[in-house]
Amino acid sequence: MSIEEIKQNVFKEIGNCKNFQELENIRVKYLGRKGKLTEILKSLKDLPIEERKKIGPKANQLKNQIQVALEEKKDFLINNPEVKPLDFTLPGKKIPQGHLHPFTLLEKQIEEIFANLGFEIVESNEIETEYYNFDALNIPADHPARDMWDTFWLKNSSAKNDSLKNQGKYLLRTHTSPVQIHYMETHQPPFRIVSPGKVYRYEAIDASHDIQFHQLECLMVDENISFTNFKFIVLSFFQQLFSKKTEVSFRPSYFPFVEPGVEIDISCPRCHQKGCSLCKNTGWLEIAGAGMVHPKVFEWVNYNPKFVKGFAFGIGLERIAMIKYNIPDIRLFNSGDLRFIKQF
Numbered sequence: 507m508s509i510e511e512i513k514q515n516v517f518k519e520i521g522n523c524k525n526f527q528e529l530e531n532i533r534v535k536y537l538g539r540k541g542k543l544t545e546i547l548k549s550l551k552d553l554p555i556e557e558r559k560k561i562g563p564k565a566n567q568l569k570n571q572i573q574v575a576l577e578e579k580k581d582f583l584i585n586n587p588e589v590k591p592l593d594f595t596l597p598g599k600k601i602p603q604g605h606l607h608p609f610t611l612l613e614k615q616i617e618e619i620f621a622n623l624g625f626e627i628v629e630s631n632e633i634e635t636e637y638y639n640f641d642a643l644n645i646p647a648d649h650p651a652r653d654m655w656d657t658f659w660l661k662n663s664s665a666k667n668d669s670l671k672n673q674g675k676y677l678l679r680t681h682t683s684p685v686q687i688h689y690m691e692t693h694q695p696p697f698r699i700v701s702p703g704k705v706y707r708y709e710a711i712d713a714s715h716d717i718q719f720h721q722l723e724c725l726m727v728d729e730n731i732s733f734t735n736f737k738f739i740v741l742s743f744f745q746q747l748f749s750k751k752t753e754v755s756f757r758p759s760y761f762p763f764v765e766p767g768v769e770i771d772i773s774c775p776r777c778h779q780k781g782c783s784l785c786k787n788t789g790w791l792e793i794a795g796a797g798m799v800h801p802k803v804f805e806w807v808n809y810n811p812k813f814v815k816g817f818a819f820g821i822g823l824e825r826i827a828m829i830k831y832n833i834p835d836i837r838l839f840n841s842g843d844l845r846f847i848k849q850f
C-alpha cells in the first residue's frame with residue numbers, strides 16, 4: 507500500500523468506526539509494529555537518499571495526522587453517550603499459565619527432603635542389562651525371584667561386550683535398584699544417595715498398577731549402618747512428607763538383594779489409623795520394599811561385607827502421589843486430561 511492509498515483509506519475508516527475496539531484495530535493496522543505505515547517508515551533507510559528525502563517527510567506527516575485523527579475519534583467516542591465508555595476498572599483478561607504436573611511437584615518435594623537429610627541425588631539408565639537389573643542384585647538367571655518382576659526385554663538385543671556386566675539381554679529396568687550397583691562400582695563408602703526414575707513392568711494395568719511408573723531408590727552405606735539408622739531415615743522422611751503424626755511399621759518380606767528384607771507400611775495419613783476407604787480399614791498403607799543390603803551384593807561390587815553395612819529401599823512414587831493428593835486411579839497421571847491436571 508502506498509502513502510496515497512493509506513491516506514485515502516485510513517481517514518474513511520476512522521470516520522466510520524463505531525467503538526474503541528475498531529479504533530484500536532485501525533491503529534494497529536496502520537501504526538502497529540507491523541502496520542502498513544510503519545512498514546513504509548522502516549523501509550526508508552534502504553531507499554536512495556533522493557527518494558528518502560521525498561517520501562520521508564510525507565510518511566511522517568501522515569503518521570502525525572493519523573495520530574491526531576485517532577485521538578480526536580477517541581475523544582468523540584468517550585463523549586458520545588451511545589458508545590459504552592472504556593471501563594478501566596474492569597478486571598483484566600486472565601492469561602492461562604502452565605504449571606508443574608502434580609507428579610513433578612511431588613518429586614521435587616521428595617528430593618528436597620532427602621537433600622536436607624544429606625542425600626545426594628543420582629540419575630541412572632532406564633535401559634539395563636540383565637547383569638545390573640538381576641545378577642548383581644543376587645538374582646541369577648535360574649532364580650525364581652526373577653518372576654517377581656515381569657520384564658520388557660528389548661528385541662534382538664544381546665550385549666556384544668565380553669565383560670560379565672554386559673552379557674545377556676538388554677531390558678527396560680523393572681526397578682530402580684540397579685542404580686545401587688552402578689553407584690557402588692564407581693564410589694567408595696561412606697555415602698547416601700537417592701535416585702528417582704522411571705521403571706517398566708510387563709503387567710496388567712489397573713487402578714493401582716501401570717506398566718510404566720516411577721520409583722525412588724535410597725541407599726546408605728557406611729561402616730556401622732544399622733537397622734536403627736534405617737528406621738530413623740524412613741520415619742523422618744515420611745513425617746516430613748505427610749505429617750509428624752505418621753508412624754512406620756516394618757513387616758518381614760523377601761527381596762534377594764537385602765537381608766533381612768522388609769515391606770514398609772505407614773499409618774494412613776488420611777484417617778490416622780481410625781480406618782477409611784484409602785487404607786481399606788486397616789489403618790496402614792504398604793509403601794515400599796526395603797532391607798539391609800545383602801552381603802552378596804557387596805561382594806559383586808568388591809566391597810568387603812565384613813566392614814561395610816547399608817540399607818536400601820525402593821518407593822513407588824505414583825502410589826505416594828495418589829495418597830497425598832487423593833488420586834483414585836494411577837492411569838490419571840498419564841491421561842493428559844486437563845480437568846485432572848488443572849486441579850493442582
Ligand code: FA5
Pocket residue numbers: 680681682683707709714715716717719721761764792793794795796797818819820821822823824825836
Ligand atoms: C522393588 O521394586 C524393589 N526394588 C524395592 C527394594 C529396593 C527392595 C531396595 C529392597 C531394597 P517392589 O516390586 O515391591 O520392590 O516395588 C516397590 C514399589 O513400587 C511398590 O511398593 C509399589 O509402591 C510400586 N509398584 C510396584 N509395582 C507397581 C506398578 N505396576 N505400578 C505402580 N507402582 C508399582
